[in-house]
Amino acid sequence: MRVKEFAIDFSRDGLELDELDPDPVKQFSRWYDEAAADGIATPNAMSLATASRDGVPTIRTVLLKLYDEQGFVFFTNYGSTKAKQIEENPNAALLFPWISQGRQVKITGAVERVSTAESLSYFLSRPRGSQIGAWASNQSSMISSRSVLEKGFSQMMEKFKNREVPLPDFWGGYRVKPRVFEYWQGRSNRLHDRFQYHPNETGGWTIHRVSP
Numbered sequence: 001m002r003v004k005e006f007a008i009d010f011s012r013d014g015l016e017l018d019e020l021d022p023d024p025v026k027q028f029s030r031w032y033d034e035a036a037a038d039g040i041a042t043p044n045a046m047s048l049a050t051a052s053r054d055g056v057p058t059i060r061t062v063l064l065k066l067y068d069e070q071g072f073v074f075f076t077n078y079g080s081t082k083a084k085q086i087e088e089n090p091n092a093a094l095l096f097p098w099i100s101q102g103r104q105v106k107i108t109g110a111v112e113r114v115s116t117a118e119s120l121s122y123f124l125s126r127p128r129g130s131q132i133g134a135w136a137s138n139q140s141s142m143i144s145s146r147s148v149l150e151k152g153f154s155q156m157m158e159k160f161k162n163r164e165v166p167l168p169d170f171w172g173g174y175r176v177k178p179r180v181f182e183y184w185q186g187r188s189n190r191l192h193d194r195f196q197y198h199p200n201e202t203g204g205w206t207i208h209r210v211s212p
């Protein structure tokens with residue numbers, strides 16, 4: 001079935017090479033702050049693409065929890081499909097689809113686990129219900145009904161009653177260490193602005209305009 005056309009607002013100013021920050025992480029901060037200020041719901045929701053050893057891709061939404069020059073971090077279950085793929089093939093792509101701004105940011109890179117200390121620090125900042133939920137879900141495994149989940153949750157509530165919920169050894173963060181960043185700004189007549197940052201020999205980044 002053919003779907004209805006939806007207008008996307010491409011009236012925002014275009015992007016020029018000399019307006020981009022030479023540091024792609026600083027450029028990300030600039031756009032991220034604008035996405036949040038423009039009222040984009042959950043601007044930290046990103047699509048995460050991974051692939052198995054033989055190259056079969058899968059994709060899902062995860063939440064960006066921290067980022068800096070070291071990389072972009074999300075948290076998940078280390079037994080999930082995404083985690084199994086990352087262990088087999090430690091490469092991933094991230095996509096921030098900030099459509100109402102006519103923008104997207106794409107990041108590709110290598111993936112590694114964050115330290116246990118980093119996972120613990122984040123885990124301890126979570127509400128107790130989320131901590132217990134992490135223990136109760138064997139993410140990506142098949143279950144016969146919702147009651148399996150609810151029963152698991154109750155069991156974990158009981159197990160950790162009156163004490164701090166420990167960090168599960170099957171749960172933690174991954175850091176995507178960017179190799180390429182791409183900033184895409186929609187323009188009229190499909191003549192969109194698109195710039196990629198690639199690492200250069202001097203330890204900095206080279207920026208190229210790419211055809212839309």
Ligand SMILES: Cc1cc2nc3c(=O)[nH]c(=O)nc-3n(C[C@H](O)[C@H](O)[C@H](O)COP(=O)(O)O)c2cc1C
Nearest residue numbers: 045060061062063074075076077080081082083140
């Ligand atoms: C808005 C949104 C945010 C999500 N954030 C996370 C997250 O931060 N970590 C996570 O493991 N799953 C998150 N999920 C669930 C994943 O999309 C996915 O269903 C789950 O991680 C299992 O994926 P996998 O089977 O490919 O490993 C989120 C889903 C949505 C819709």
